[in-house]
Amino acid sequence: MTSLLELQRAMRATLLSGGEKSPPELLAGIxxxxxPAAARLGVYRNNVLGNLTGALRLTFPAVERLVGPAFxxxxxxxxxAAEPPAGADLYEYGATFPSFLETFAPAxxxxxxxxxxxxxWAVNNALHAPVAPALDAAALAVVPEARHPDLRFVAHPxxxxxxxxxxxxxxxxxxxxxDAQARESLLAAIDPAMPGSALAILHNxxxxxxxxxxEHAFALARxxxxxxxxxxxxxxxxxxxxxxxxxGFLTQGFFxxxxxxxxxxxxxxxxxx
Amino acid sequence: xxxxxxxxTVLGSAVGLAAAAKLTxxxxxxxxxxxxxxxxxxxxxxxxxxxxxxxxxxxxxxVGRNDCAAGAHxxxxxxTIARDPKSFVLLPVGDCQKIAGGSLKPF
Numbered sequence: 502m503t504s505l506l507e508l509q510r511a512m513r514a515t516l517l518s519g520g521e522k523s524p525p526e527l528l529a530g531i532x533x534x535x536x537p538a539a540a541r542l543g544v545y546r547n548n549v550l551g552n553l554t555g556a557l558r559l560t561f562p563a564v565e566r567l568v569g570p571a572f573x574x575x576x577x578x579x580x581x582a583a584e585p586p587a588g589a590d591l592y593e594y595g596a597t598f599p600s601f602l603e604t605f606a607p608a609x610x611x612x613x614x615x616x617x618x619x620x621x622w623a624v625n626n627a628l629h630a631p632v633a634p635a636l637d638a639a640a641l642a643v644v645p646e647a648r649h650p651d652l653r654f655v656a657h658p659x660x661x662x663x664x665x666x667x668x669x670x671x672x673x674x675x676x677x678x679x680d681a682q683a684r685e686s687l688l689a690a691i692d693p694a695m696p697g698s699a700l701a702i703l704h705n706x707x708x709x710x711x712x713x714x715x716e717h718a719f720a721l722a723r724x725x726x727x728x729x730x731x732x733x734x735x736x737x738x739x740x741x742x743x744x745x746x747x748x749g750f751l752t753q754g755f756f757x758x759x760x761x762x763x764x765x766x767x768x769x770x771x772x773x774x
Numbered sequence: 775x776x777x778x779x780x781x782x783t784v785l786g787s788a789v790g791l792a793a794a795a796k797l798t799x800x801x802x803x804x805x806x807x808x809x810x811x812x813x814x815x816x817x818x819x820x821x822x823x824x825x826x827x828x829x830x831x832x833x834x835x836x837v838g839r840n841d842c843a844a845g846a847h848x849x850x851x852x853x854t855i856a857r858d859p860k861s862f863v864l865l866p867v868g869d870c871q872k873i874a875g876g877s878l879k880p881f
Contacts, residue, residue: 569868611870638792641785650781676869688872732781740775743784748791 515542516549517582553581556591557598560625563676564602564618567611576605592629596622613667613693617676620669623661623702627709630659633772635705635754640770648761650732654725655758655772659704662714662722665697670711705754712753718746722755 511527523542531538554577558565565573580601586594599618608614635657644652668691675687699719701712714722721743724734735743750756757772775783 565868567868567870572868614870638789641789646782646786649785650778652785672873684869685872688869691873693873730781731785732777735781735784736777738784740780740784744787745791747784747788751788751792 512545516546517585518546550578550581553586553591553594554578557581557595560595561598561618561621563621563673564614566676567614567617567672568608572607576602576608579605592625595625598622613669613672616665616667616669616697617672619663619665620673620700620702623663623700624709624711626661627659627702627704630657630704633658633757636751636756636758636770638748638751641759644759644761650730651761652731653728653760654731654756655760656726657703657705657754657757658772660726660755661700661702662719662726663700663702664719665700667693667697668695670698670700670713671695701753701755703754710753717742718749721746722750725750726755 508527508530511524515523515527523539527542528538531541554574557577557580558573561573568576580598584597584601588594599615599622602608602618603615636654641652671691672688672693675684675691678684678687699714699716701710701714701719701722703710717739721734721738724737725731725747727734738746758770760770
């Protein structure tokens with residue numbers, strides 16, 4: 502007699518193994534009928550694989566276009582066996598797929614593939630992040646000037662900052678072009694050796710937004726969101742560009758709030774979920 | 775100018791710029807278009823990509839992603855034999871070949 506825990510573990514191992522063989526103790530617990538026990542388990546196994554592959558497909562459509570459906574399904578099967586979901590919500594599944602692709606030997610010829618996957622994950626995150634209003638610049642007026650240097654900005658939940666080696670944005674945009682002919686000519690114009698880019702991906706009042714950032718802007722955005730206070734984050738910033746950049750971040754909705762905790766009476770505008 | 779004064783000045787000007795929506799300046803500083811990129815084309819691509827992604831993924835997966843595969847497509851869901859995609863030789867055959875200079879050999 503197996504315990505429930507043992508049964509669940511055996512079931513999990515069988516479902517994720519992708520193989521045909523099921524442990525006899527598991528098969529012994531399944532009532533045979535018109536469909537044999539092993540075949541019944543097979544239905545479960547294929548459903549799990551199909552479900553998870555489908556979820557990855559929906560999050561990484563450009564990756565699938567790049568490598569084709571068969572290759573994608575195979576890569577997904579390896580990934581699912583190696584890194585099954587940690588939670589029940591499949592919107593959150595696939596965060597580590599980009600780094601998996603980096604180590605996936607059959608994809609090594611496509612050096613830019615992980616960067617395209619990273620971009621797609623950031624887009625997925627922007628589309629499914631909790632809805633939070635952006636920090637309005639006018640709201641900062643309530644903070645006394647003496648406390649400005651101690652402010653820490655809180656990133657909007659939809660925001661990702663990516664520094665990509667390859668021109669993943671151009672590849673992604675070309676791949677998602679619906680018209681096949683336009684897609685081909687866009688793809689043909691891409692040289693993978695083109696410089697990559699620093700990107701901000703977020704969901705703001707304009708909807709899904711991708712911004713190409715200069716190295717300057719990227720460094721400043723990263724410093725501001727690293728948990729440092731404003732005075733520290735601005736150490737490497739230039740007086741000429743910093744005000745306009747920070748103004749731009751505010752208008753684009755990079756932040757959802759701020760904290761100022763280093764004072765006797767903390768000031769905080771927390772992000773609402 | 776010390777760090778604290780600098781921070782105060784920068785934030786003050788930033789809030790001023792943002793409030794006055796002097797976006798042209800701020801955006802010009804922030805945006806760095808790829809060399810040779812045409813702003814109109816970039817915008818159009820962006821609009822198309824958004825539309826495609828929202829239609830192809832967001833709209834459908836919003837209802838479908840956490841569903842059971844058997845409910846969505848019963849044939850595939852009820853197959854009892856594993857396809858075992860691990861056993862065949864893997865070769866990417868998608869649009870990667872259409873990228874100029876896109877080598878299929880290891881770099």
